[in-house]
Amino acid sequence: xxxxxxxxxxxxxxxxxxxxxxxxxxxxxxxxxxxxxxxxxxxxxxxxxxxxxxxxxxxxxxxxxxxxxxxxxxxxxxxxxxxxxxxxxxxxxxxxxxxxxxxxxxxxxxxxxxxxxxxxxxxxxxxxxxxxxxxxxxxxxxxxxxxxxxxxxxxxxxxxxxxxxxxxxxxxxxxxxxxxxxxxxxxxxxxxxxxxxxxxxxxxxxxxxxxxxxxxxxxxxxxxxxxxxxxxxxxxxxxxxxxxxxxxxxxxxxxxxxxxxxxxxxxxxxxxxxxxxxxxxxxxxxxxxxxxxxxxxxxxxxxxxxxxxxxxxxxxxxxxxxxxxxxxxxxxxxxxxxxxxxxxxxxxxxxxxxxxxxxxxxxxxx
Numbered sequence: 001x002x003x004x005x006x007x008x009x010x011x012x013x014x015x016x017x018x019x020x021x022x023x024x025x026x027x028x029x030x031x032x033x034x035x036x037x038x039x040x041x042x043x044x045x046x047x048x049x050x051x052x053x054x055x056x057x058x059x060x061x062x063x064x065x066x067x068x069x070x071x072x073x074x075x076x077x078x079x080x081x082x083x084x085x086x087x088x089x090x091x092x093x094x095x096x097x098x099x100x101x102x103x104x105x106x107x108x109x110x111x112x113x114x115x116x117x118x119x120x121x122x123x124x125x126x127x128x129x130x131x132x133x134x135x136x137x138x139x140x141x142x143x144x145x146x147x148x149x150x151x152x153x154x155x156x157x158x159x160x161x162x163x164x165x166x167x168x169x170x171x172x173x174x175x176x177x178x179x180x181x182x183x184x185x186x187x188x189x190x191x192x193x194x195x196x197x198x199x200x201x202x203x204x205x206x207x208x209x210x211x212x213x214x215x216x217x218x219x220x221x222x223x224x225x226x227x228x229x230x231x232x233x234x235x236x237x238x239x240x241x242x243x244x245x246x247x248x249x250x251x252x253x254x255x256x257x258x259x260x261x262x263x264x265x266x267x268x269x270x271x272x273x274x275x276x277x278x279x280x281x282x283x284x285x286x287x288x289x290x291x292x293x294x295x296x297x298x299x300x301x302x303x304x305x306x307x308x309x310x311x312x313x314x315x316x317x318x319x320x321x322x323x324x325x326x327x328x329x330x331x332x333x334x335x336x337x338x339x340x341x342x343x344x345x346x347x348x349x350x351x352x353x354x355x356x357x358x359x360x361x362x363x364x365x366x
Contacts, residue, residue: 008311009304010336013056013318015295016226016265018100018175020056023311023318024332026325027299028059028104028177028231032074032350033357039064039077041086046093047358051329053099056318059229059268060090062106062179066160068123069185070116071108073137074352078105078167079160087171095172102229103168105161105219106179109188110146122146123153125188125195125202125211130241132183151199154211158218165219175227176219178212181270182233183242186212190251193241205251209258216262225263229297232256233270235284244272253291260293268297268320276301276310285315304335330362339363 010022033044049058064070064077077083087103094101110124113134124146133140149157168176180186188194189211195202201210212230220228234252235244259267269288272280276298285298298307298316307319325331327344334341342363348356 007304007335008308009319010332013295015057015229015297015317016175016263017224018057018102018227018265020100020318022056022332024056024307024335025297025318025320026052026055026058026331027320027322028061028179029322029326030061030072030075030350031357032072033352034074034076035352038080038082039070039075040080040083041076041090043089044354044358045076045086046090047354049090049101050093050097050099051358052325052331053094053097054330054332055099055325056332057174058094058099058101059177059231059320060101060103060173062104062184063087063164065105065107065164066157068117068120068157069107069109069112069160071112071122071184072135073116074350078103078164078171084167084171087168087173091172091174100174102175102177102227103164103171103173104177104179104231105164105168107157107160107185109185110194111143111183111188112146113141113143115141123149123157124185125149125197128194128196130183130188130194131239132241148197151201154201158214161215162218162222165222169222175229175265176223177229177231177268178215178219179231180212180215181231181268182236183238186215187233187236187242190255191242191248193243205254208251209255212255213258213262216259216264220262220264226265228264229266229268230259230264231268231270231299235270235272237273249287253287256288256292260291264294266295266297266317267292268299270299271301273300276303276306281306282310282313282315285310289315326356327360328363329360334363337363
């Protein structure tokens with residue numbers, strides 16, 4: 001028997017201009033299926049997203065805003081007409097199945113590698129090697145020291161974001177999400193260990209956040225704020241460069257306050273690693289709520305139980321699920337019926353083709 005009333009996750013919600021039938025969102029996930037030179041989404045992408053159309057909202061995999069943004073293999077872009085036309089086929093299929101889908105747009109910055117860029121150095125806020133790994137066609141390689149963007153190049157990058165936002169609108173998406181999480185481009189500007197600029201985009205925490213607010217202004221000029229979300233991960237830790245110390249968390253506190261004035265559809269926030277539902281997670285989302293006035297989508301490691309609890313406590317308006325959506329295209333139905341979740345095959349997460357991508361059955365089906 002379906003349980004659609006007692007579970008907070010299954011209740012409708014309005015995020016900005018987005019009316020959603022439930023609060024179970026599909027998180028953006030790189031799946032490396034654009035195995036063509038033009039990085040164009042295919043019929044396989046349309047099938048994959050359509051299978052998951054019962055989600056309250058689908059957030060697409062991160063898509064590149066331009067050729068200099070590329071940093072992983074087989075990830076689609078949204079800067080060309082061919083890519084835009086192919087995404088329109090995806091959104092048409094999702095809408096025909098009764099779903100809603102927004103486009104996540106982004107740039108990898110210093111985490112890229114010359115192998116992705118025709119031999120060119122990656123661009124970044126400053127010429128500082130993040131000392132991470134880049135996954136190229138020849139396997140993982142260590143990152144290199146990137147080239148610091150000039151002021152004129154930052155302006156050109158903002159033009160890339162505008163074009164991507166316009167293309168997402170032409171492709172029929174229901175909205176847009178700005179990728180500002182993890183160790184990617186925008187997060188590099190926010191990070192004082194990687195951003196050593198002395199111009200208007202560096203120095204103080206306010207200046208380091210200038211790029212994000214410029215991107216927000218650029219894309220909301222195309223979409224309106226009520227159809228734009230931003231995804232951030234204040235607690236991201238990786239190596240020595242990304243460390244969620246108290247100073248950086250305090251910077252994020254102020255960033256969230258300022259974003260509250262942008263009248264966004266939602267803020268998509270990644271909690272601390274180590275298991276959602278614990279004291280650290282509750283404390284983190286309590287902190288987010290204290291500083292951000294607006295709708296919050298929670299992410300990272302949530303289950304049916306912990307997601308319902310977080311919403312019931314008033315600490316989030318919706319919860320996004322990543323890995324559970326890989327093997328459970330009918331995740332909303334499984335939550336409603338209290339059914340167990342299938343396990344995904346990690347060996348096929350990024351392997352290309354339909355195996356481990358579109359061949360997971362719904363519950364009760366062969």
